[in-house]
Amino acid sequence: MDHVSYGSAFSGGSLTVPPSKSAAIRALLCGALAMRTSGRRCEITNLFDCDDITVTRRAAEILCADDGGEVDCGESGSLLRFIIPIAAALGGRWRFTGRGRLPQRPLGVYADLLPAHGVSFKNESDGKGLPLIIEGRLTSGRFTLPGNISSQFVTGLLMALPLLEGDSEIILTSPLESIGYVDMTMDVLRNFGVTVRAIEGGWQIPGGQSYESPAYQVDGDWSQAAFFLNIAALSPIGAKVRMGGLRPDSLQGDRACIEVFGGFGLDIRWEGDELVAQNLYAGEPFGGLRGQRLDVSNITDMVPAAAICAALSRGETRFENAGRLRLKESDRLEAMKQAINALGGRASEEGDTLIINGVERLSGGLAQGCNDHRVVMALAGAGLRSESPVEVTDAYSINKTYPTFFDEYRRLGGIANVFQLG
Template identity: 80%
Template sequence: MYCVSYGSAFAGGSLTVPPSKSAAIRALLCGALSRCTSGRECVIENLYPSEDITATERAAGILCAGGGGEVDCGESGSLLRFIIPIAAALGGRWRFTGRGRLPQRPLGVYAELLPAHGVAFKNGTGGLGLPLEIEGRLAPGRFCLPGNISSQFVTGLLMALPLLEGDSELVLTSPLESIGYVDMTLEVLRDFGVRVDPIAGGWHVPGGQRYERPGYRVEGDWSQAAFFLNMAALSPIGAVVRLRGLRPDSLQGDRACVEVFGRFGLDIGWEGEELVARNKSAREPFGGLVGQELDVSNITDMVPAAAVCAALCRGETRFENGGRLRLKESDRLSAMCRAINALGGQAAEEGDTLVIRGVERLEGGRAQGCNDHRVVMALAGAGLRSKAPVEVTEAYSINKTYPTFFEEYRRLGGIANVLQLG
């Protein structure tokens, strides 16, 4: 676990945000498909060596070998849901494994779609877990799925269908959630020379296409930026945080963190290529922060950071339409509710809504990290406005996406003592 001190040690400063995990996984798989379909290598630049990215690099190598194989997806839900239809499109016999909560994360959409298009699907758990085996070659046609499930299923199919011999249609039977992640996928596909045409309720995808691009640079990660905006908001001395490496025009859904934390009361804006954040009312009651109502259906990854900020705002904050948060590395609605209450805050679940009533200062104590990197990183900021130290379990979970997070936190003046318990 780790211990974050309370008080005014957080001085702020500048840091370069790590590259986007979401963009990197897409680029690595498209780079592999460039080698498979056009025989051209694609150099992917600005990668960050997290566990999810390492797992994707291994998987990309297996894809390029062709003919099937066993893919260990680690704990990456994105990798698993992207690569299943891609492997099916390439054909052969494949086996997928994973660990942590990944084996329990739903795959039922593929259990219905893939057999209907010529691919055997076997995992013995009704399409709900790992290990999974598939065999055969995906046939083109019409693929229908709900839009209110994880956008990862949509992305996986959008990446796979261009590889098929004939044209296909991907049709959504309900409104699409996490639109930003699908927009990101479409942008990366265009960058690799792949054509996808919008139609009413979905996309027409011509078959027989090739992926091709000599190089690709991964953009900065807006999801990770949210943790540092939370710290800027909660700094009791109004520390200035300067974030580099972010695209103002990014299609990442979590770019909305600028608006979300701005509505909490954080002063935030661009100065050249830096995003600069400071709470100019830090010494006022509640740090001058106020609650708000949020529809989180398109910004699920930034909810943990925003929830910690909400716990220290004046008034009530409601995180609505958060059902998909229950299907992440942890049930993040419950995880954040329990953690905030354990630290002396006031939080409650109302169905798939998280309701937080702010307090001026947390009491401190121990909260469970739930083996969830985003829960742990969010709670690091809680110590900035706590009467006593905040302890969070399972600090090692940050290795999934951001192994140097605590180093960056300490470099900005935060105090994080990471303890290895025997």
């Protein structure tokens, strides 16, 4: 098993944040649909090689060429939930597979919606999850679903319904969570010439549309920037981190990491086109950091990094409305609680709330990475304020979204020693 050992050294410096995986997956699928509907290839720039992008590229190639086929979604929940209704709109027989926790991640919204609109929905194994076979062609109409589920279901429908012959509506029966991701989808669709109209409680989608083929540049990933804000906050010497590649006007919901880590006490500011972060009070008790109360329903991907910052901040931090973290690559509420406690911190759960009471220093030791890239990267910050090194299992789960994270961290003076056990 691959482990990584994080130490307490960090000198800081400059980096370019990787492109947004979320925006890239949307753009690659829209590019494939542009190829199908307009016959012109789209130029998508500023892409980043990682496991989720690799499987999306392959899926896009299949969409370009076939009415039916088999799509391996790897461990990408975004790809799976986006491509199911897209494939249904194109028609034919499609089979979807995946690995890790992906076969167990919920798809029930589509199991309810698709058969009512002409598409059969059959799980090969235990009646749920993957492998999944759909067959038929999606028909237009009204699609009603709750808003307190993953916004990926809404995005999948927004991308698919413009391809249908008739007009459609998406109607939400409860308030939408993770609204930033749907805003990102709308922005990408506009770039590809697709019209979607917001209406009360949902969206109206004209049918018979064609995707255009613009030149599309993917902007920097704010969810990855959160890991380096966490590292800057916990640097024992107040090292400065400068990040390029981020858009201050980005529609990514995780741009809220500025407010989240600023709320802990990190100094964050723009200098030209770089985001600069530094803990100005690193030498004070708790590094000058303070706990806070956060509603994370719209920023779930940020929780692992913010949880480590909370573990070393004065007082209590509460991450509320965090239930959807249980349905990620791991149960991230449980994973972060167990990791923090294993390292000498104090974390507990109360329903769908993660509660952390800060300590000045962690003891170090072994934490489980739970084969979850965000858990593994978040724990780099724990090593900066631990009495002994922090060892984390499943080190190479970072390949899912950020395979160069350890290299980048070491380039900035951090310690990340990867080794094999067994």
